[in-house]
Each structure stands twice: as C-alpha cells, then as structure tokens.
Amino acid sequence: MANKMLFASLRGRLAKKADARNLAGGRAYLYEDRQKLAQLAATGSIGDLFYQSAEMELDQVLAATESVPDDFLARTAVYARQKGHMKDLPALLLAVLASRDTGLFAQAFPMVVTDGKMLRNFVQIMRSGQTGRRSLGTRPKALVRAWLNTASTYQLLQASIGNDPSLADVIKMVHPKPRDEEREALFAWLIGKPCDVEKLPVEVRDYVAFKENPKGRRVPDVPFQMLTHLPLTREDWTALAERGSWTMVRMNLNTFLRHGVFEGGRFFKAKAVGMVADILRDPKRIRKARVFPYQLLTAYQALSGEMPAEIREALHDAMEISVANVPAFKGQVVVCPDVSGSMVSPVTGYRKGATTVTRCVDVAALISAAVLRRNRGATVLPFEVDVREVKLTARDTILTNAQKLIEQWGGGTNCAAPLIWLNRKGRAPDLVILVSDNQSWAGLHRGASTGVMREWEKLKRRNPDAKLVCIDIAPYGTAQAVSRPDILNVGGFSDAVFDQVAAFAEDRMNADQWVGEIEAIELT
Structure with a gap:
C-alpha cells in the first residue's frame, strides 16, 4: 500500500507548506516584500505590543523598506497617511525616502505632511538618526520651510502644541524666510522672541489680550489646548x-x-x-x-x-x-473576531503618556459588529482556542454588539477554530472574514501547513467559490493563510478595509490588488 503521508491528497498539496514561525511559535507564512511593508504601514504605530517591542517593530519596518523599490516606498507612505489615516509610519517611511530619492521624497512630502503634527513627527524621526542621518538635508529643509510659510495661522498654532521637537525647535532649525510682516511677527512670537504685537494675526492678538485679562472678552479662536489652563467660565x-x-x-x-x-x-x-x-x-x-x-x-x-x-x-x-460604507455581501457571511489573550494589546501599542485604551480585541469586535449590522443573516464566531458561541441581535447597535464580543476576551489563539467549527457543522459560507493579530499557536499541529489553510481546503470542497478575507490588525509580519485568488490578506483598522473586502467579495479586486492600490497612487 502506498505511503499515506508521502502521497498526500490533493487537499494536502493545495495547503502550501508554512515557511515561517510567528512570534508565538506557531506555523505561519511570510508576506511578500511589498505586501509586508503595506501591512506594517497600515497597522504599525511603533509601540510595544503583546509579542513585540517598539524596537523590534522599528527594525521590521526598516528591513522591509530595504526590500522594495523607492517608488513603492513613496506610494506606501502616501497610502498609509491618506487611506490608512496613520500618523507615525508615514513619517517614518518619508524619512527613509529622504535619504534614498529626494525627487520622490519631494513628490510624496505634501501628500504625507498634511498637518503640523506630521511635520513634527517627520523632523523628530529625521533627527533621531534611525533612518541613516541626523540632519534634515537641503531638500527636506526647503520643504519644511515651505510648509511653515504656506500653513494657515490656525495650523501653526495647532503645530505649536507639543514637544520633542516643538514647533519652535523646528523653526529655529530650518530658519524660514517669512513671506510677509505678519508671518515674521508670528514666527518671532512662536519662538519666544520680541515682536510687534500689532502685526500678529488677529486671532493671536485676541489670545494675547485674553490671557492678560479674560473678563468680558470673547474666547479667542485658537486651538482648544491653548486655553485649558486659563480661568474659563461655564x-x-x-x-x-x-x-x-x-x-x-x-x-x-x-x-x-x-x-x-x-x-x-x-x-x-x-x-x-x-x-x-x-x-x-x-x-x-x-x-x-x-x-x-x-x-x-x-x-x-x-x-x-x-x-x-x-x-x-x-x-x-x-x-x-462612520461605518456606513460597510457593504451588504451576497450569500452566506461568517465573521470571526479573535478574542484571545494576545488581543489585549493597545491597537496602537504601549506608548509612554499616549497609550490608547482601545485594544486589538475592541477593533476586532467592532469590525464584526459592523458587518453584522449590514448583513443581518451573518454568523459571528468569536474565537480563542475554540469558538465561543455568543448570541447577538443584528438590530442592536454596533456599539452594543461590540461590547458583547469584547466581554468574551481571554485564552490562547487558534485561528483555525472558526473554520473547524464550520466544517464540523457542515456549513458552506460564501465569505469568511477573520479578524486577528495572526499569532496562532494552539490546536493540532499535523502536516506542514497552518491549521487555517488545512481547514479552508476542507470547506472549499463544499463550496469551491468561497472566499476568505484575513484582516490583520497588528504589525507582526506573518499571515496564517496564503494570498491567492480565493484568499485576501489585508492589514489595517481604518474604514478603507471595508472597501477592500467589498471589492474582493464582488470580484472587483484580486488577492494582489491591495498592493495594486498602493502602486496606482499618483504622486504629485
């Protein structure tokens, strides 16, 4: 009789051999170079996570930038900012680009640096030396100067809130030539130098007067943070x-x-x-x-x-x-939020003085509740080592159902658990959406592929047209499923993810199109 282990079935051959280990020690798949950078850019915030320190994440991102062409690096920075609404990673990628291609850097700069916070982030990263240089350089300085002279007064006042570096530090560093007398007075005021108060913008004059004597004066139209220390009335x-x-x-x-x-x-x-x-x-x-x-x-x-x-x-x-663009999918829909212990990490990582209370499990629950709201026949399968069955009502609000799912938190991680549940029940859904940090380690370890791939092949026997979408919400750099025509790996937690899931489900986007979306971005 033929060796059953050697002569595997077609199902076994289709389940590609895992080529990596994730940070929890489980079998996993490496992302392709461009997809890895895209995933890191869409989910990374350079903060400590459950399995990874901020330093480890930074090393991952910098290594990933070395593996992609400069034009893809530039477009990824723009994508992460404009589509993913990220703050730190776009600035980091822009800083890397500044030392590689100043032409592409100049094109991407205005599309990434859209406010004063991003400007300060970029300068901070450049000065840190993490991207290969500690000075800004001629082209970056010119672009920073241009931003300072074209920004509105309100944008500059917003940018003046915060330190390391402060806006005053940035102004002193690049020495912008003021465009007019008003901007000259404003730059002087921002860095604490004497200036002609009468030449300051009207909102700054109002703020100075209000600070001196608020009684009977209208609250000036300046950023909220500039007023909180003042004696304000109800x-x-x-x-x-x-x-x-x-x-x-x-x-x-x-x-x-x-x-x-x-x-x-x-x-x-x-x-x-x-x-x-x-x-x-x-x-x-x-x-x-x-x-x-x-x-x-x-x-x-x-x-x-x-x-x-x-x-x-x-x-x-x-x-x-806010989630009105979540589509109604055709056919049977199953959404699977990971509620395991590692999902306790803040979604943007632990950051001294700036750690969000929102965890990865909160985001997974929220995505699931939003899909259920628009797809009232959907099945929701929260999982850790096994599926936790919880009763949800599609008519309830998204916040109500998300809270019920969040309460399921805790346990090990087996990303195959919901697929095992579906196979045991003989279910044949048309679309399965799995939301996880992808750090699967529990469950059976037979074969050379991941549990997700083995169980997905079983499900495909009942429904050859079924599609699997794996939404990755942590920058760990590995996947539990292989991207192919019926499997989409996509990263991020902005509303852009819903658009991509819809396009994939409706055959308007192939498994590589997430990278294709980035490559299609036009640089100015």
Missing part, C-alpha cells in the same frame, strides 16, 4: 464646544461635563446637550474628521456615568454613520 466652555472641531468635541465630552456645560437651568442644559449631540451625529463633520470607528468606541467606553443620555445616543448614531 459659558466659555460652552462656546468652545459649539465651535470646536468634531474630533475635539468627541475627545472632551467628560471635560465639558466637569466644567458644567451640561448643567444649569432647564433651558440652558437642554440647549447645550442638544448642540453637542448634533455635532457628534453630524454626517458631514464625521466624514471630514476621517474618524476611526474604534475612536468612537473609545469615547463611548470612557463616558462618565453622569453623561446625559442624549450624548450617549449621539455616539451610537455617529458610529452607525
């Missing part, structure tokens, strides 16, 4: 909420509560609560803010117990609007 705080950006209002709901914005007489309270609620659920403001759905979850989880019910309801409404 009416001042209400005025700040009324004219604040959507993001500022979302981040400071508890602050407004503490300062009495939602208190007072019946008319005043009702007016203030309604005004803030209307801001939070305003579709135009939500789209303009390019909000991550997980940021809304963070805001909701952080709400004080004394927060008015209308504000809570407004956050529910905002969440529904």
Whole structure:
C-alpha cells in the first residue's frame, strides 16, 4: 500500500507548506516584500505590543523598506497617511525616502505632511538618526520651510502644541524666510522672541489680550489646548464646544461635563446637550474628521456615568454613520473576531503618556459588529482556542454588539477554530472574514501547513467559490493563510478595509490588488 503521508491528497498539496514561525511559535507564512511593508504601514504605530517591542517593530519596518523599490516606498507612505489615516509610519517611511530619492521624497512630502503634527513627527524621526542621518538635508529643509510659510495661522498654532521637537525647535532649525510682516511677527512670537504685537494675526492678538485679562472678552479662536489652563467660565466652555472641531468635541465630552456645560437651568442644559449631540451625529463633520470607528468606541467606553443620555445616543448614531460604507455581501457571511489573550494589546501599542485604551480585541469586535449590522443573516464566531458561541441581535447597535464580543476576551489563539467549527457543522459560507493579530499557536499541529489553510481546503470542497478575507490588525509580519485568488490578506483598522473586502467579495479586486492600490497612487 502506498505511503499515506508521502502521497498526500490533493487537499494536502493545495495547503502550501508554512515557511515561517510567528512570534508565538506557531506555523505561519511570510508576506511578500511589498505586501509586508503595506501591512506594517497600515497597522504599525511603533509601540510595544503583546509579542513585540517598539524596537523590534522599528527594525521590521526598516528591513522591509530595504526590500522594495523607492517608488513603492513613496506610494506606501502616501497610502498609509491618506487611506490608512496613520500618523507615525508615514513619517517614518518619508524619512527613509529622504535619504534614498529626494525627487520622490519631494513628490510624496505634501501628500504625507498634511498637518503640523506630521511635520513634527517627520523632523523628530529625521533627527533621531534611525533612518541613516541626523540632519534634515537641503531638500527636506526647503520643504519644511515651505510648509511653515504656506500653513494657515490656525495650523501653526495647532503645530505649536507639543514637544520633542516643538514647533519652535523646528523653526529655529530650518530658519524660514517669512513671506510677509505678519508671518515674521508670528514666527518671532512662536519662538519666544520680541515682536510687534500689532502685526500678529488677529486671532493671536485676541489670545494675547485674553490671557492678560479674560473678563468680558470673547474666547479667542485658537486651538482648544491653548486655553485649558486659563480661568474659563461655564459659558466659555460652552462656546468652545459649539465651535470646536468634531474630533475635539468627541475627545472632551467628560471635560465639558466637569466644567458644567451640561448643567444649569432647564433651558440652558437642554440647549447645550442638544448642540453637542448634533455635532457628534453630524454626517458631514464625521466624514471630514476621517474618524476611526474604534475612536468612537473609545469615547463611548470612557463616558462618565453622569453623561446625559442624549450624548450617549449621539455616539451610537455617529458610529452607525462612520461605518456606513460597510457593504451588504451576497450569500452566506461568517465573521470571526479573535478574542484571545494576545488581543489585549493597545491597537496602537504601549506608548509612554499616549497609550490608547482601545485594544486589538475592541477593533476586532467592532469590525464584526459592523458587518453584522449590514448583513443581518451573518454568523459571528468569536474565537480563542475554540469558538465561543455568543448570541447577538443584528438590530442592536454596533456599539452594543461590540461590547458583547469584547466581554468574551481571554485564552490562547487558534485561528483555525472558526473554520473547524464550520466544517464540523457542515456549513458552506460564501465569505469568511477573520479578524486577528495572526499569532496562532494552539490546536493540532499535523502536516506542514497552518491549521487555517488545512481547514479552508476542507470547506472549499463544499463550496469551491468561497472566499476568505484575513484582516490583520497588528504589525507582526506573518499571515496564517496564503494570498491567492480565493484568499485576501489585508492589514489595517481604518474604514478603507471595508472597501477592500467589498471589492474582493464582488470580484472587483484580486488577492494582489491591495498592493495594486498602493502602486496606482499618483504622486504629485
């Protein structure tokens, strides 16, 4: 009789041999060079994670940049900023590009450095020496100068909030030539030098006057953070909420509560609560803010117990609007959020003084709840070593169902668990969406492939047209499934992921198209 192990079945041959080990020690697959950089750029924030330190992540990213052409590096930086809405990785990739191709760097710079925070991030990374140089160089200095002279007054004031480096440090470093007398006075004021106050922009003059004597004066139109240390009245705080950006209002709901914005007489309270609620659920403001759905979850989880019910309801409404582009898929849909122990890592990593309370498990739960909301016949299978069966109601809000899934957190990781469950039940779904950090190690270890690939081949026997989408939300650099016509590996946690899943499910995007989207970006 033929050797059964040697002469494997067709199913076994299709399950490609694993070529790597993940950080948990389990079998895994390496990403192709361009796909690896894309995955790191879409999920990385250079912070400590469950399996990896910030230093390890930085080494991974720098190694990945060495394996791709300069034009792909430039386009990935733009993609990570404009589509993935990332902050640190685009600046890092731009800094690497500055030492490799100054022409491509100049094209990518204005598409990546879209605000003062990104400008300071870029300068900080360049000065660190991590990308091969400690000075900015001629072309980078010229582009930084140009940004300083073309930015609006409000953008410069926003950029002045924060240190290491401060905006004053940047100005002193590049010595911009002011475009006019007003900008000359503003640069002097920003670096603490004497200036002609009468030549300052009107909003800065108002701020200086308000600091000297706030009594009877209107709160100046400057960034919120420049005012919080001043003796503001309840009416001042209400005025700040009324004219604040959507993001500022979302981040400071508890602050407004503490300062009495939602208190007072019946008319005043009702007016203030309604005004803030209307801001939070305003579709135009939500789209303009390019909000991550997980940021809304963070805001909701952080709400004080004394927060008015209308504000809570407004956050529910905002969440529904923020994921409005989640499609309704054809056929049977199964979504599988990883709720294992390693998913406890903050989604942007542990960062001293800036660690988000939102974890990878929160993002996985949120994606799953959003898919269920638009696909009411979908099956949700939270998993760790095994599937945890939990009852969800599609009519419930996204935040409600996400919270139920989050409560399932804990245990080892077996990314094959939901596929094993489906195979045992004889299910043949058309689309399976798996959301994980891909650090699978538990379960059976037969064969040379991963458990995900072995179980997927079993499922494909019942439904040859089935598709698997693996959404990777941590920058660990390996996958549990091989990209091919029926399997898409995609990274990130912005709403761009929903577009890619929809395109793949509808045969408008092949397994390599995620990289193709990056390569199609036109540099200015």
